[in-house]
Amino acid sequence: MAMAEIGFQQYGLWIHGEWEHPSHSMDVLNKYTQEKAATIAVAEKVHVEKAVEAAKAALKKSFSPYQRFEVLSKASRLLLEWRDEFSRILAIEVGKPIREARGEVERAALTLEISAEEAKRIHGEGIPVESAPGSENRMAFTIRVPVGVIAAITPFNVPLNLVCHKIGPAIAAGNSVVLKPAEVAPVSALMLAELLDEAGLPKGRFNVVTGNGPEIGDWLLENKDVRMFTFTGSPRVGEWIRQKAGIRKVALELGNNSATIVHNDCDLDKAASIISQKSFNNAGQVCISVQRVYVHKDVQETFINKLKEKTEVLKVGNPLDESTDIGPMIRMEEAKRVESWVQEAVDQGAKIVLGGHREGALYQPTILTNVNADMKVCRQEVFGPVVSIDTYSDFDDVIARVNDSDYGLQAGVFTNNLGLAMKAAREIEVGGVIINDASAYRVDHMPYGGVKRSGTGKEGPAYAIEEMTEERIVVFNV
Numbered sequence: 001m002a003m004a005e006i007g008f009q010q011y012g013l014w015i016h017g018e019w020e021h022p023s024h025s026m027d028v029l030n031k032y033t034q035e036k037a038a039t040i041a042v043a044e045k046v047h048v049e050k051a052v053e054a055a056k057a058a059l060k061k062s063f064s065p066y067q068r069f070e071v072l073s074k075a076s077r078l079l080l081e082w083r084d085e086f087s088r089i090l091a092i093e094v095g096k097p098i099r100e101a102r103g104e105v106e107r108a109a110l111t112l113e114i115s116a117e118e119a120k121r122i123h124g125e126g127i128p129v130e131s132a133p134g135s136e137n138r139m140a141f142t143i144r145v146p147v148g149v150i151a152a153i154t155p156f157n158v159p160l161n162l163v164c165h166k167i168g169p170a171i172a173a174g175n176s177v178v179l180k181p182a183e184v185a186p187v188s189a190l191m192l193a194e195l196l197d198e199a200g201l202p203k204g205r206f207n208v209v210t211g212n213g214p215e216i217g218d219w220l221l222e223n224k225d226v227r228m229f230t231f232t233g234s235p236r237v238g239e240w241i242r243q244k245a246g247i248r249k250v251a252l253e254l255g256n257n258s259a260t261i262v263h264n265d266c267d268l269d270k271a272a273s274i275i276s277q278k279s280f281n282n283a284g285q286v287c288i289s290v291q292r293v294y295v296h297k298d299v300q301e302t303f304i305n306k307l308k309e310k311t312e313v314l315k316v317g318n319p320l321d322e323s324t325d326i327g328p329m330i331r332m333e334e335a336k337r338v339e340s341w342v343q344e345a346v347d348q349g350a351k352i353v354l355g356g357h358r359e360g361a362l363y364q365p366t367i368l369t370n371v372n373a374d375m376k377v378c379r380q381e382v383f384g385p386v387v388s389i390d391t392y393s394d395f396d397d398v399i400a401r402v403n404d405s406d407y408g409l410q411a412g413v414f415t416n417n418l419g420l421a422m423k424a425a426r427e428i429e430v431g432g433v434i435i436n437d438a439s440a441y442r443v444d445h446m447p448y449g450g451v452k453r454s455g456t457g458k459e460g461p462a463y464a465i466e467e468m469t470e471e472r473i474v475v476f477n478v
Ligand SMILES: NC(=O)c1ccc[n+]([C@@H]2O[C@H](COP(=O)([O-])OP(=O)(O)OC[C@H]3O[C@@H](n4cnc5c(N)ncnc54)[C@H](O)[C@@H]3O)[C@@H](O)[C@H]2O)c1
Pocket: 153, 154, 155, 156, 157, 158, 162, 180, 181, 182, 183, 212, 213, 214, 215, 216, 217, 218, 232, 233, 234, 235, 237, 238, 240, 241, 253, 254, 255, 256, 286, 287, 381, 383, 409, 454, 455
């Protein structure tokens, strides 16, 4: 396939810079029409082994930091040139509204550009070993060396940018990658393989195997030539990878039931606008999507009315329509699951302020009040367009309630009180506290990753490069 022909079609496995076509395939659906949009290959064990071998062999050929910079920069430029094609594919295979899909492509190009820049900055430090008695004639410094072959496993919801967050830093740091993208939305990653090839990436540095997640996961985990696993997805699969990987490196970017506090001194209009967007982007299928809102009692009525006003105008429908704000969920069963969780919450006393309806895989943006912490819509990760609002009067108490979660990825706090903002920054147990914005704020060069069941390790190219390199000390006895 030449880049000029990209689009939906039959895809093979991308191994050593070539398409390989195994005997089995599976369909990728258009998430709005539920019609077949593309066909992908189902890898067998032999293909996964071949991909790892290709990745390992590629490490033996020189690929300097400056060459990595050039390839990743060119890939970033090419991605922007192909923005419309990639956006359309994301809208179809994920069901993400087209305007949001364009934003993802632009962010992915930026992630590659930042990774390119970081390729030139990888460095160690001088270590004053000569200060130890008996080491007067020695000198030492550290270097950072690539880990080797990295297996990257990625989720469906942001399938292009989250892949770039793995392969950008991995390539920048001199590693090779075998990627297993989500089987429900793999096409943008397969197209990216061709784009990187066109950008000049040496063969074998990036390989893509598609098919059954658990099977491919097992084969990668069994393969001792894989030196690191970088996984983004559900805590269930993340924990399983951590158990099976043994003493190899593992980076895990997992789920969250993100909280955002709305204090009585903040700009309520701004808070409601941001929360109405950041709860429902990508139909709420975003790991830092606002799921739990804690609003101060003094302003609850005004805030809830504003949030309702700003949310009821959101248009649910065909992701390819420029005016659509919320598309379908990834699968009908997921929309049905969300429907059942909302129904269960209502049975337990929650009140629906807005939404609560499903039509096929489309779920209306839904606002709940009268919730309690143990309802599934609060305690677990909804990963759907549902936000639950609870109230508080004491700031210490609300911090304790935000922290009463198995997760800890990011949290938002709307307040203009500097003291409370600093208290929140110190005491909320998450990887990122966002003041005067929602939990869902992210730019691609910031350190990003969670605590507790939200994972371990950081992404953001500079931070991922730390994870994807080993520190080696070099000591001279002179
Ligand atoms: N923290 C983050 O940065 C971040 C970003 C996006 C999504 N997520 C999380 O991802 C989840 C939703 O994504 P999903 O439904 O695609 O997640 P998922 O865990 O079902 O799947 C993720 C990937 O793992 C693969 N997989 C499934 N079983 C496997 C196994 N046994 N071994 C190896 N790989 C296996 C899948 O095929 C897919 O490629 C949510 O929990 C969300 O919060 C986290």
